[in-house]
Amino acid sequence: MLELTNATSLQRQRIEWLRKSWSVPELRGGKHAWFSLVKDTVDLIGSGQTKSLNASPDAQSWSLCANFLRWAGIAMNRSNILYLSDVGIKFNANPTEKQLADIIQSRLRLFGEALNILDSIPSTVEAVDDQLCKIYGLNWTNLHNTRKRMDWLEVLGLIEGVGNRKWGVTVAGTIALEEWHLIAPDVLENFDAEDVEITEPPEEIAMLLQNLTESPEAHLKRSTYNIWVPSPNRIDNLRAIIQTASERITKADLFSFIEKEFGLKLGSIDSMLPFLKASGLLEEVGRGVYVATAAARAWLETGNDFDFIRILHANIRFVGELVEVAKNSILRNDVYSQAKQYGINTDKARWIIGFLLEAGLLEEPQYLHLKATPTGVRLASSLPLADKPAEKQCVRESISMSDTGKNAINLLAEEMEQILECLVRSSCDPTADNMISGAAFEEAIARTFRFMGFDSKRISGSGDTDVIIRWRDNDGTSFIAIIDGKSKSSGQVSHSDISDVAIETHKDINNANFVGIIGPGFSGDTIKNHARKKEFALITVEQLCTITRAYESIGLSLQEISLAFKVPDGLSQLDELIASKQRELEVATAVISKINQEQETMGGLSPRDLFLILRDTSLSPSLKELISAAEYLSKPEIGVLYVTDKTQDPKNTIYMLGDAKTIANRLRALATIINNAICK
Helix, strand or coil, rough: EEEEHHHHHHHHHHHHHHEEEECCCCCCCCCCHHHHHHHHHHHHHHHHCCCCCCCCCCHHHHHHHHCCCCCCCCCEECCCEEEEEEHHHHHHHCCCCHHHHHHHHHHHHHHHHHHHHHHCCCHHHHHHHHHHHHCCCCCCCHHHHHHHHHHHHHHHHCCCEEEEEEEEEEEHHHHHHHCCCCCCCCHCCCHHHHCCCCCCCCCCHHHHHHHHHCHHHHHHHCCCCCCCCCCCCCCHHHHHHHHCCCCEEHHHHHHHHHHHHCCHHHHHHHHHHHHHHHHCCCEEEECCCEEECCHHHHHHCCHHHHHHHHHHHHHHHCHHHHHCCCCEEEEEHHHHHHHHHHCCCCHHHHHCCCCCCCCCCCCCCCCEEECCCCCCCCCCCCHCCCCCCCCCCCCCCCCCCCCCHHHHHHHHHHHHHHHHHHHHHHCCCCCCHHCCCCHHHHHEEEEEEEEHCCCEEECCCCCCCCEEEEEEECCCCCEEEEECCCCCCCCCCCCCHHCHHHHHHHHCCCCEEEEEECCCCCCCCCCCCHHHCCCEEEHHHHHHHHHHHHHHHHHHHHHHHHHCCCCCCCCHHHHHHHHHHHHHHHHHHHHHHHHHHHHHHHHHCCCHHHHHHHHCCCCCCHHHHHHHHHHHHCCCCCCEEEEEEEECCCHHEEECCHHHHHHHHHHHHHHHHHHHHHHH
């Protein structure tokens, strides 16, 4: 690692301060049970014994513990199911008090600093609080903040009572202080006024940014690849990896270094390689030989995290744009919604947020909120940003589908986006389009389901549901769902907004099989637990948009979409189904592309050939997936591939690409005929 200058060291301390939070989420029960609660919960998650945040007999306690684990970076929430992060996996392997103390120190402001005060002289809580406020210029009006820090220090064995209400540092506490990096008081002097200095980028990085300025179309080439880096301290970890590749290095040697340095499995390392290349940090200069790019080497020389962010912005979408979006405090969910307009999904947006937090360009003013720091605003203003996706007016009339060819399909996608724009906007504006409260949102919900092929009508009015939808499953069985639409300017629907008596009445009136409540978001555990008990599906507008786009892009059936109404895990099942179908399309794309590239020289490829070619890519499909894709694409009704040498073992059957353009035109024409027929 490069040695840092004093200025860079000062910047690092300021960035670390910004990355940390002021408070730690509460845990239920007496403080002496906290460590056991965390350890046992992590063990449950790691062993796969937990199913969802609502799976515990005491869902509220489970949710509180989940909040702490997410805050600490130990666990991640995916579709309401908790998974251990890299930090969590490491803790679970050796769940010691010291390791949890290290985690809290990396997340909580003035945790180690409070311990340092006690190291000077045993003191009471009041005395420690007085010293913290005096040294760091705080205006805390009560002892709660200091007491919470000292409670955790006690629980984790770093301090102990020494009599007269005073606390002293234990041997474990002394060891921790020797290892921890504390924030010096002078780092915070005139913090807001001085801000962090932003130096000019090196020439190699400036050229990347200049290209975006001079060629706006270059923004479209910025990648949306998956992001994966060893945690925590991701930027520092990336720096260590790129430093190893500052001179040419074989893939085997690079992987060996990463495996030993970070204790990762080869599969995890392999999934990181595409990001290292897509982010402009690494390039392949020979078969299986890699080297840091010129821009990456320039970053290594400066040691400046801002230069890393500049490289990332030049190569990955929604980096500087994210800072711009967070100029004012904004909910994370709102950031995720904006990210999707740039082609970045929620998981990738979380990674970008993590980089920006580490670089001190974002901060978390409160739980689940983000805000650009003054430094972040200044840096973003110096970056060439992509144009914000145009906001379209909410339209009430459906676009005609009478056009033919490509235009009809393009118009279908345009219609969908207009419908979803209206859905999102009206969900937080009850009087949208100057209609009565909630009417525009209800109509947008009805149009969304109608677009997906449901028999969908807005009913509303006194004594009945807002929207009713009907469909038939593949076996011809009829189903009905009623939908209660909740447009809230606050963006959150709470338990008090729902009348379960009215909903049950509406369900009986319409002889409905399912109930859905759709809103911009749902706050608190009460509404979620109650809805689960009543079997009311809570569907956010973001989730409905994702489902609608998946319907258009991968062809979900009505039966598959209806999983969203099944409680408790229908939405999770639908998420998995969408991911599976998207994966199938990605594998099919890779098969067609590779056969097209290689058949002229190789005369056709088998699934086994494709497996050997694609196994080192980010997709890394299995042999079973490749066999399935090839067999599907060679079916007579598709005909993109044809068999030239059929063998008993399907993995060795040779395929070649047919007249792909003609076949694509035929399938497109068929799609147009169907669209025209159903839209007349």
